[in-house]
Amino acid sequence: MENEAGTAPDVAPRQPSWYRRPRFVGPLAGCVVLGGVLLLWPFGGSGGGGAAAPAPGARAHAAVRTGVTAALPDLAALIEEREGRVREHPRDARSWAVLGTAYVEQGRRTADATRFPKAERALRTSLSVAPRGNAEALGGLAALANARQDFRAAKTWAERARAAAPGRWTTYPQLIDACTGLGDYKGAQAALDRMLRLGSGPAVLARAADVYWERGRPEDAQAALSDAAAGAGSPAEEAAWRERAGRLAFERGEREEALRSFEEAVRLDPDQRAALAGQGRALAALGRTEEALSAYRAALDGQPLPQYALELGELYEARGLAGPAAEQYGLLRERVREDTAGGVDGALVLGRFEADHGDPAAAVRRLRVEWRRQPGTAVADALGWALHRTGAHEEALRFAAIATDRVHGGAVRSAPYVYHRGMIERALGKSAPARRHLAEALRLNPYFSPLHAPVARAALAGLGEVPDVEPPE
Structure with missing residues (x-):
């Protein structure tokens, strides 16, 4: 070859x-x-003075x-x-x-x-x-x-x-x-x-x-993506890099910048459905709920990923719309079943869904198998949260620590991961680390979830101010 x-x-x-x-x-x-890459391909030029456009x-x-x-x-x-x-x-x-x-x-x-x-x-x-x-x-x-x-x-x-x-x-x-x-x-x-x-x-x-x-190098990541978008060879390629840039901006809590990146990606490539879902996230964070709902629905029309259904369902739930939320959760289950028939492993997204909206014990069983099979950071976070939802807080903290500990690959500093750890520590009565991690989650991205960010703020307020005492040696 x-x-x-x-x-x-x-x-x-x-x-x-x-x-x-x-x-x-x-x-x-x-x-x-x-x-240079594109020009090497035998596009069948005309042999005249100018190269024919590639088919x-x-x-x-x-x-x-x-x-x-x-x-x-x-x-x-x-x-x-x-x-x-x-x-x-x-x-x-x-x-x-x-x-x-x-x-x-x-x-x-x-x-x-x-x-x-x-x-x-x-x-x-x-x-x-x-x-x-x-x-x-x-x-x-x-x-x-x-x-x-x-x-x-x-x-x-x-x-x-x-x-x-x-x-x-x-x-x-x-x-x-x-x-x-x-x-x-x-x-x-x-x-x-x-x-x-x-x-x-x-x-x-x-x-x-x-x-x-x-x-954990967000500045380098953003610079590299900016260079990638500047050097793209087609609108679809540039749209893909701008969608990723928007995702990074949103994960830093930069709503307006994220929205601009997502909108530009969709302008370049209307089939860039991940950018439409990104618009949904950013618009929801900006309080433009109706527009956010429309963006999510458009994303699902062209790319019906279970993750988008989960996000849209949680946005409906955060607005008190239980019926539409349940409809999206049903779509999520259906999509996971269809994906499984195509060989796709839906354990992670289904485990996340079950932990918060279904059967946390089933989520734990599913995610334990997934952890043994492929122990990545995302699985550690999901399993820790599912364990917490079943009341197994001590074991939950061990997995939450893996997801957020820089030594074990948690350098990404994800707001949802840090929020999960803070809530688990709060359940264990570890007020100081819980306060620290909940504050960090909201500092990383105050808008990380329309459903869970308000819970984080309320939990942090309930923990009160940091005691005015000398820290231990």
């Missing part, structure tokens, strides 16, 4: 300067990098192979083209791999888990035709496993892809996601370091931003 790192000009043998000292690299550099399928092909977001119409064109190709040439391993990876991206963008079994069949067909050195199919299977939230399988496939083509930088984002999902933060950092030595450009910057955020 062709080694992508050997042909694409965005693969460099040295570490990019922005990584040694995080800063803005400027839009021109990013555009040149991605432009939709070619645009999506370039995006899929370089790990960036493709527009949904372009993805559909690529899939139609590759389906026709493999019908005529069933032993074309490259086309099977591209088709399978395109199915993964389409399923991820539309929350259509029925795409995933088709993706798996295509990718395994590619491997059966070309079992040796087929890094593209192996990387596609890693992407599929990550999309299904099966991080252990994703790590296995990513490591096989890396062994098949060590210089192929596009393998490393999948390895980073898998390591993060398994709570292996040293592994994620090592994969990032290797990726930075092999590649550069917007996709690398954006992936680095994810790791920076997880490691």
Whole structure:
């Protein structure tokens, strides 16, 4: 199989300067990098003085192979083209791999888990035709496993892809996601370091931003995402990076900045449903409830993720609208069942839902299994909170500490995680740490949840002021 790192000009043998000292690299550099990738593809130019515009399928092909977001119409064109190709040439391993990876991206963008079994069949067909050195199919299977939230399988496939083509930088984002999902933060950092030595450009910057955020470096994360958006090669790609930037801004409590990023993402790509859900969060935080409800409903229309249904249900509940909230919670359960049929692991979102709105004991059972399988920070937080909701506060605190302890990967300083820890400490009568963590949660993001942020404020007020005494030695 062709080694992508050997042909694409965005693969460099040295570490990019922005990584040694995080800063803005400027839009021109990013555009040149991605432009170089796109111009290498055989788009079928006219041979005249100017290059012909790439066809939709070619645009999506370039995006899929370089790990960036493709527009949904372009993805559909690529899939139609590759389906026709493999019908005529069933032993074309490259086309099977591209088709399978395109199915993964389409399923991820539309929350259509029925795409995933088709993706798996295509990718395994590619491997059966070309079992040796087929890094593209192996990387596609890693992407599929990550999309299904099966991080252990994703790590296995990513490591096989890396062994098949060590210089192929596009393998490393999948390895980073898998390591993060398994709570292996040293592994994620090592994969990032290797990726930075092999590649550069917007996709690398954006992936680095994810790791920076997880490691408690929000300024570096935001700078890297700004550079990625400036260097994007298509509206859909830029929209994806601006959506991520909006997410980081919201998690810092910056409502207006988050809303601007989300609105720009939707302007660039109306199919960017994650940005519509982000608008819902930001608008709710700004008190613009009706607009927030509309944004969430639009997001769910195009990408019916269980997480969006949970957020919309909690917004309804916070406004005292029990009926619409129950409708969204029912949709969440239905979506998890449908996703499970497509191989998606919905244990985390279902556990979070059950802990607050269903059966906390069932949430504990489900999340204990998930913790044994893939012990990431998000699972530690969810399991700790579910245990607290069943009254098992001592054990709950152990998991909440893992989710918020910098030594164990809790450097992200998530407001919901810190809130959960503070409420657990309050239940245990640990007033001083409870006061400290509840205050920190509200300082990180006073608007982290329309349902739980008011509870945090009330709990903090109930703990009273810090006693005016000398701290112990």
